[in-house]
Amino acid sequence: MLGSMATAASYRCARCGVRSPVSALTWCCPRCRGPWDLDFEAGPVPLGALSGRAGSLWRYEEALPLSDPYASLGEGRTPLVRLTDTVSAKLDYLMPTLSFKDRGAVLLAELARRLAPHRVVADSSGNAGTAVAAYCARAGLDCTVYVPGTTAPKKLEQIRAHGARPAVVEGDREAAARAARRAADEPGTFYASHVFNPYFLHGTKTYAYELWEDLGGRLPGTLVLPVGNGTLLLGAALAAEELLAHGLIEERPRLVAVQTEAVAPLAAAFRAGAEEVREPAPARATLAEGIAITHPPRARAVLRAVRASGGAFLTVPEDAIRAAQRDLAGRGLFVEPTAAVCWAAVRGARLEGDVVIPLCGAGAKTGLAP
Known part of the structure; x- marks a missing residue:
């Protein structure tokens, strides 16, 4: 179940107006291959009521399209x-x-956890990949991260440490993205894209x-x-x-x-x-x-x-x-x-x-x- 806040949202292509339910694993507009926007109406956050809330980004619950996260690692509230x-x-x-990147990765992993795909894929030059790997580990999701060959060794080590598989792609950052998008088209795959997923x-x-x-x-x-x-x-x-x-x-x-x-x-x-x-x-x-x-x-x-x-x-x-x-x-x-x-x-x-x-x-x- 996605929860009431998520089900009120839907994907929409800003370029051509095509829509898709959030529950679908379609990672981009099927007509123009453009990134999705999210049709979601955020509520007002009550400034005066925040002091007693959780010390993470989830304190702004009225503004977020998901609630009650399992995948959270306490991200947010940085100095x-x-x-x-x-x-x-x-x-x-x-x-x-x-x-x-943890700010966005936690929402992607939480959404994926609720959709229960066969696997999660992502692409990154390092930081988005390490974040998705960590939050997928927290959510119990199988994860592959496509990275260019120039990715810093310490970031590759971090991805592996979280149990994800780094797929090193010959070429630049764009080559890694193309490889991930090909994988994302396979059935049962959730594309944890920090670019395409709103x-x-x-x-x-x-x-x-x-x-x-x-x-x-x-x-x-x-x-x-x-x-x-x-x-x-x-x-x-x-x-x-x-x-x-x-x-x-x-x-x-x-x-x-x-x-x-x-x-x-x-x-x-x-x-x-x-x-x-x-x-x-x-x-x-x-x-x-x-x-x-x-x-x-x-x-x-x-x-x-x-x-x-x-x-x-x-x-x-x-x-x-x-x-x-x-x-x-x-x-x-x-x-x-x-x-x-x-x-x-x-x-x-x-x-x-x-x-x-x-x-x-x-x-x-x-x-x-x-």
């Missing part, structure tokens, strides 16, 4: 610490699997709900967010939309998206005034492997969200990423290179008002960038 007078960092690497976005939106709670019922003026597939940014935009609709904030935060100079298809499309990424960007090497996505499936939604917020795109070079990782480590915050890109961008930009950046993945997973 917010100040870096400068105007910039704070949310330490989302302090999660059960050491990355922000339950993941309803998990990542709790990042912004936590900021709203921690700041006493408001959001920062600017959220600076790393963007590859854009799942954290889209989650933050979703939370802002819900909070605004319920009169719980007065205005949306400005969304500033960060990509590397090496792989920046969304930044290029934004600056060109395009609504979509038409062609894949060249697959160049970058220290920030977690956001090296050459052709993001939700590009249109990311571009729309940034523009609607009055936001912008920033790109950072490799030497700035390397320097930012070391600078954060010198402040007691050891994160992986991908998690340092927002600090690299903020250090090189002049952003007005209060700014929050996420530190998304632990440095213990990768070590210092050479």
Whole structure:
């Protein structure tokens, strides 16, 4: 049984309007192969009633499409610490699997547990795979994670430790995604995709709900967010939309998206005034492997969200990423290179008002960038 909150939701393709019940294992729109959105009406979260609730992201139950989770590992409620007078960092690497991907992975695993597929597949450059592997272990689900050959050995070890099978694919991140999608088309398979399945976005939106709670019922003026597939940014935009609709904030935060100079298809499309990424960007090497996505499936939604917020795109070079990782480590915050890109961008930009950046993945997973 999915539970009353889940059965009120359904999948919908934003491109062509096709719908599907959540109980189906169809992982994308059968007509255009685009990612699903979720038709689900979030309720207002009562700020004054939160203090007595569970210390995890499940405290925002009115806003979530699933309730009473078995698969939870206590994820969420990460600290917010100040870096400068105007910039704070949310330490989302302090999660059960050491990355922000736990926010979405727990909803995917909980949904899969209730649907009881024969197996679960996922694709990842590392962090989403380790998160899905851990939560599938918690939920008692058979899991295979497709990863590119460049995946950090410590992340492969973590996937194996949770009992999942890493399927190493020759080629880049996109090659791993294609292999996972072929497997996802097989009968009885649940595709725990952090890109195509919108339950993941309803998990990542709790990042912004936590900021709203921690700041006493408001959001920062600017959220600076790393963007590859854009799942954290889209989650933050979703939370802002819900909070605004319920009169719980007065205005949306400005969304500033960060990509590397090496792989920046969304930044290029934004600056060109395009609504979509038409062609894949060249697959160049970058220290920030977690956001090296050459052709993001939700590009249109990311571009729309940034523009609607009055936001912008920033790109950072490799030497700035390397320097930012070391600078954060010198402040007691050891994160992986991908998690340092927002600090690299903020250090090189002049952003007005209060700014929050996420530190998304632990440095213990990768070590210092050479």
